[in-house]
Amino acid sequence: AQTGMQVYAAGRALYSRHRAYIEDEADSDSKRLLNKFIFIAERLLSLDESEEGYRYEATRLQKIFSLSASEWKTRAEDAATPFYEQTLDMIVQGKSVSAEQLSRVRASLGISDAKADTLHADVFKRYASKKLQPELGAEARLSETDESELRETASQLGLDTMSVDAVLLSMTSPLYMETVRATLKEMSAGQGALDDKEASVLTSKLVVRERDLAIAAAAARDLEKRVLRDEAKVMLDEAAKLLRAQNVGKATEAVKSFLGYCERLESFVTAAAKARSDSMEQSESFFASLASESMKQSEVLSMYRILLLSCLDDLKIDEAEEALLARLRTVLALSDEACTKVYEAAAGPLFRKLVEQAVAADMDAEKKSEIQKSISELALPPAVITAISVDVYGGKLKETAGNNKIINEEQSKNLAELRDFLGLDMEQVSDVHAEVCGPAYRNSVREVMGTTGRIPDEYWDGLAKLQERLGLTEQNARALFADIGREKMKAFGTRAMEQLEEKLSGGSSRDTGDDPLINKGGSMAGLGIEAG
Numbered sequence: 405a406q407t408g409m410q411v412y413a414a415g416r417a418l419y420s421r422h423r424a425y426i427e428d429e430a431d432s433d434s435k436r437l438l439n440k441f442i443f444i445a446e447r448l449l450s451l452d453e454s455e456e457g458y459r460y461e462a463t464r465l466q467k468i469f470s471l472s473a474s475e476w477k478t479r480a481e482d483a484a485t486p487f488y489e490q491t492l493d494m495i496v497q498g499k500s501v502s503a504e505q506l507s508r509v510r511a512s513l514g515i516s517d518a519k520a521d522t523l524h525a526d527v528f529k530r531y532a533s534k535k536l537q538p539e540l541g542a543e544a545r546l547s548e549t550d551e552s553e554l555r556e557t558a559s560q561l562g563l564d565t566m567s568v569d570a571v572l573l574s575m576t577s578p579l580y581m582e583t584v585r586a587t588l589k590e591m592s593a594g595q596g597a598l599d600d601k602e603a604s605v606l607t608s609k610l611v612v613r614e615r616d617l618a619i620a621a622a623a624a625r626d627l628e629k630r631v632l633r634d635e636a637k638v639m640l641d642e643a644a645k646l647l648r649a650q651n652v653g654k655a656t657e658a659v660k661s662f663l664g665y666c667e668r669l670e671s672f673v674t675a676a677a678k679a680r681s682d683s684m685e686q687s688e689s690f691f692a693s694l695a696s697e698s699m700k701q702s703e704v705l706s707m708y709r710i711l712l713l714s715c716l717d718d719l720k721i722d723e724a725e726e727a728l729l730a731r732l733r734t735v736l737a738l739s740d741e742a743c744t745k746v747y748e749a750a751a752g753p754l755f756r757k758l759v760e761q762a763v764a765a766d767m768d769a770e771k772k773s774e775i776q777k778s779i780s781e782l783a784l785p786p787a788v789i790t791a792i793s794v795d796v797y798g799g800k801l802k803e804t805a806g807n808n809k810i811i812n813e814e815q816s817k818n819l820a821e822l823r824d825f826l827g828l829d830m831e832q833v834s835d836v837h838a839e840v841c842g843p844a845y846r847n848s849v850r851e852v853m854g855t856t857g858r859i860p861d862e863y864w865d866g867l868a869k870l871q872e873r874l875g876l877t878e879q880n881a882r883a884l885f886a887d888i889g890r891e892k893m894k895a896f897g898t899r900a901m902e903q904l905e906e907k908l909s910g911g912s913s914r915d916t917g918d919d920p921l922i923n924k925g926g927s928m929a930g931l932g933i934e935a936g
Contacts (some may be wrong), residue, residue: 408452408461411445415465426469438469442476443483446514484513485523492527495557496534503560524561529571531557536575536617544579545616569620576617577627583613584631591672598668603675611680621680632669632690637698639665640735644699647707656714659707663731666691693737704736705746712750719754720781748788755782756792759826763796767825793826798836805874808844816873830875837875845874846884853892 418441419426425434445465452458466476491509494501510520535550537543546554558568587606591598598606614624643658673690695704711732715725733743758778762771779789800822805811811819823833830837848870852863859867871881 407448408457408464411448412461412464412468415441415445415468419468439479439483442469442479443514446476446480447512450514480514481516481519484515485519488513488515488520488523489527492523495527495560496531501560503562506560521562524563525567525571528554528558528561528563528568529575532572532575538575538579541579542583546576546618551618569623572618573623576619577623580613580617580619580624580627581631583610584628585635588631588635588669591668592665598671598675600675600679603672604679606672607676607679610676628673629690632673633694636662636666636669636691636735637694640694641698643707644695644703647703647710652710655707656710659711659732660714660728663711663728663735666731666735691731691735694735695737699736704738705742708732708736708738708743709746709750712747716751716754716782719758719778721783744785748784751782751784752788752792755779755784755789756796759793759796763800763822763825767821772825790828790832793828794833794836797822797826797828797833798840801833801836801840805841805844808847810844810848810870811841811873811875813873816875819875830877833875834877834880838877838880841874841876842880842884845870845876845881846888849885849888850891853888 418438422434422437425432426438442465446462449458449461449465452461462473462476466473471479488509491501491506509515515523532554535554536546554572555568563571587609591602591606610624610628614621619627639658639662643655643662646655646658649655669690695707699707708729712729715721715729721729732738738746755778759775762775765771797819801819804815804819823829849859849867852859852867871878876884
């Protein structure tokens with residue numbers, strides 16, 4: 405109690421004398437003096453065996469200086485920290501300090517465990533830096549003795565293995581990554597995949613550096629992957645810049661150079677893993693989704709498209725080009741669906757041009773063989789091949805039967821030969837025949853029906869022959885009949901209503917007569933129909 409009263413009286417005297425400076429926001433000697441007083445007062449009051457007694461005396465002092473309990477504790481600890489740091493500096497100087505001694509010093513100074521952990525990590529980092537000497541760059545290293553002493557010091561400081569590894573890795577990572585970059589630079593001087601001898605020489609340099617820096621194998625592999633991706637990404641970004649500038653030629657070359665570099669890196673990773681007996685992930689995964697962070701989806705698709713078009717210059721994709729495209733798909737993280745759409749959009753027009761040229765020339769066996777070869781080399785999906793072939797066929801059909809023209813026997817034979825040349829059957833072109841030839845068939849049926857709404861028996865055979873010549877399916881023909889039937893029924897209904905209105909109004913109905921377009925002689929050869 406007497407100690408508490410004396411400390412309280414000293415506190416009131418300090419506050420009275422330095423009040424103006426203590427309450428001022430600016431730093432001052434008075435504030436530093438206050439912090440020293442709080443440290444001494446806290447150490448003296450903490451000797452009180454009674455928790456209630458300590459709390460009472462500390463609270464009285466805190467009220468004098470308008471400080472909360474947490475602020476009081478923080479100031480006391482901040483004032484004690486320099487004294488503890490002096491003790492820790494002895495470790496950096498290489499002097500022997502036991503864990504028990506450190507514990508006693510902390511207790512006497514009132515350093516909390518949380519504060520001690522922070523200070524211990526900092527002093528360990530300084531001690532490790534003294535051992536490693538990272539400023540030496542490529543010459544910096546940790547001997548087995550250094551590593552042993554660091555582990556022993558960490559134990560004295562109460563640092564767990566994970567914390568120690570994290571501190572050491574933060575210091576050795578930049579040094580190891582520089583070695584990896586130098587190795588990649590040396591490797592990039594060559595072309596193509598690395599052979600085992602080249603890979604062994606380059607790998608040995610990394611193995612030595614890994615050992616010199618006491619880096620765990622898993623950590624070293626992670627650092628290598630980071631450097632490999634960073635170096636590859638620089639090249640990919642350069643290709644993307646050229647693409648944005650619409651310099652397609654240089655962008656294509658940049659993409660190929662980038663993929664060649666990736667191939668060499670992949671072969672190095674695979675060979676290095678083999679040389680070190682590592683159970684490594686697939687090397688291709690090192691570059692997976694490399695473009696996802698810096699490129700828009702439209703740019704990703706454009707990059708794949710320009711490489712694809714370059715590969716299709718000779719209208720085929722060989723094994724080497726397919727491997728190149730596959731590698732780019734991995735880097736760009738493109739889905740199979742997206743790749744298929746890009747491929748169809750790029751290869752489709754090339755196949756169409758080839759088919760159109762063949763159709764425009766003599767459709768002989770040689771031309772057909774060329775088309776089949778292109779189909780095999782372009783590897784287009786069957787649905788795309790069919791769609792393009794049908795489209796080309798539809799264009800020829802419109803030239804022949806467009807504008808309601810009736811197909812004659814010779815033209816029908818020519819169209820059949822074209823279908824055979826393109827490998828199409830009637831079912832595949834039924835829709836285009838319905839679109840192009842349907843109007844002509846509709847007109848013929850309408851004229852045969854005339855005003856009566858019925859087809860004379862002698863014209864059924866003629867309509868059947870016309871349907872076959874126009875390439876209309878039974879279903880399409882029936883649909884056209886139904887349309888015309890509805891049209892006629894509507895006309896009959898309208899005419900009946902007109903006649904009824906005339907009768908009710910006292911007028912006389914008139915006979916509209918037969919359809920003037922029907923040839924009374926029974927022939928409709930002008931419509932492609934002959935009476936049976």
